[in-house]
Amino acid sequence: MPPIVRNDAIDRAYVRLVALAAVAVAAAVFSKEGPTIVVVALVAVAKARYVVLDFLERRHRRGALTAALLAWPIFFLLCGAVVAVVAGHR
Amino acid sequence: MPEIDRDVDAGAPGERARRAMTDGVNDGVVSRGDGESNDDSLLLWILVWSELVAFGVLFAALLTFALLHPREAAFARLHLSSGLAACNTLVLLTSGWQAAAALRPEASVSATRRHLVFAACGGMVFVAVKLWEYATEAAIASDPAAGAFFEIYFLATGFHLVHVAFGSILLSIVAAKPSRPNITLVTTLWHVVDLIWIVMFPLLYLG
Numbered sequence: 001m002p003p004i005v006r007n008d009a010i011d012r013a014y015v016r017l018v019a020l021a022a023v024a025v026a027a028a029v030f031s032k033e034g035p036t037i038v039v040v041a042l043v044a045v046a047k048a049r050y051v052v053l054d055f056l057e058r059r060h061r062r063g064a065l066t067a068a069l070l071a072w073p074i075f076f077l078l079c080g081a082v083v084a085v086v087a088g089h090r
Numbered sequence: 091m092p093e094i095d096r097d098v099d100a101g102a103p104g105e106r107a108r109r110a111m112t113d114g115v116n117d118g119v120v121s122r123g124d125g126e127s128n129d130d131s132l133l134l135w136i137l138v139w140s141e142l143v144a145f146g147v148l149f150a151a152l153l154t155f156a157l158l159h160p161r162e163a164a165f166a167r168l169h170l171s172s173g174l175a176a177c178n179t180l181v182l183l184t185s186g187w188q189a190a191a192a193l194r195p196e197a198s199v200s201a202t203r204r205h206l207v208f209a210a211c212g213g214m215v216f217v218a219v220k221l222w223e224y225a226t227e228a229a230i231a232s233d234p235a236a237g238a239f240f241e242i243y244f245l246a247t248g249f250h251l252v253h254v255a256f257g258s259i260l261l262s263i264v265a266a267k268p269s270r271p272n273i274t275l276v277t278t279l280w281h282v283v284d285l286i287w288i289v290m291f292p293l294l295y296l297g
Contacts, residue, residue, distance in 0.1 A: 010190040013187075013190075014183065014190075021176070021180055021183060024176075025176045028172060028296055040292045040296050041292055044291070044292050051281055052281075055186055055187070055189075055284070056282075065135065072142055072285075073288065073289045076153075077289060077292065079149075079153050080292060087156055087163070087164075088160075
């Protein structure tokens with residue numbers, strides 16, 4: 001297994017996380033309609049991915065545990081986006 | 091003799107601290123499981139998943155309420171301070187970054203302590219901002235138009251807030267007595283708290 005260059009990985013991940021948070025805030029500020037929650041949910045999935053892969057160091061340890069950790073936020077954010085869209089049409 | 095030399099070196103306080111810090115470091119590559127037995131690692135992930143399942147139940151309750159009572163949920167969300175919550179997201183991400191930096195293989199004991207203290211301070215800032223947010227939201231919480239939304243809101247965010255507060259205390263304790271297995275344990279839990287907030291923020295404030 002190649003050595004993990006932690007410093008670069010976590011610093012890059014942090015910069016990307018802050019950029020994604022800014023995108024989410026911008027999306028929330030400019031609109032609160034159904035599609036916005038979908039954009040924010042997608043951004044949140046990307047943020048969760050960086051936290052799991054880089055901060056929790058799962059990028060080089062792919063397996064059932066990593067897949068489950070990645071699936072947990074995707075499941076709830078997907079449900080959240082679906083509920084938001086359905087509730088918006090009621 | 092090498093054995094005697096090692097014992098003499100190990101007697102120095104600085105050397106003891108350095109050796110405690112470098113437990114679990116192999117050839118400059120730090121892995122999350124190093125310095126722990128498989129049993130410790132298993133217990134850690136059981137703890138992590140018990141947290142994720144507990145918060146998952148709260149998220150399921152929130153989503154069910156939002157699906158069954160969309161008007162009440164929309165009304166309640168109008169009175170939530172999403173700006174403060176967004177600030178708290180940045181605070182927690184920065185804190186998580188500092189916690190991850192504490193595990194850098196070449197970091198000195200003082201640098202590791204500094205990272206952990208910054209991470210703990212981030213957690214305390216999160217708690218302060220959240221309490222301030224609660225103060226602004228408390229007035230509307232009893233409004234019948236919001237239904238049971240605020241019960242779920244305070245339960246979910248309060249449970250998370252307790253985790254952040256407790257995690258900040260743990261980070262401070264580990265910063266005072268840093269050892270590689272303890273840093274791994276507390277930073278893993280800290281990142282899970284971070285992960286939970288990343289999911290909770292859009293579900294509660296923007297759903």
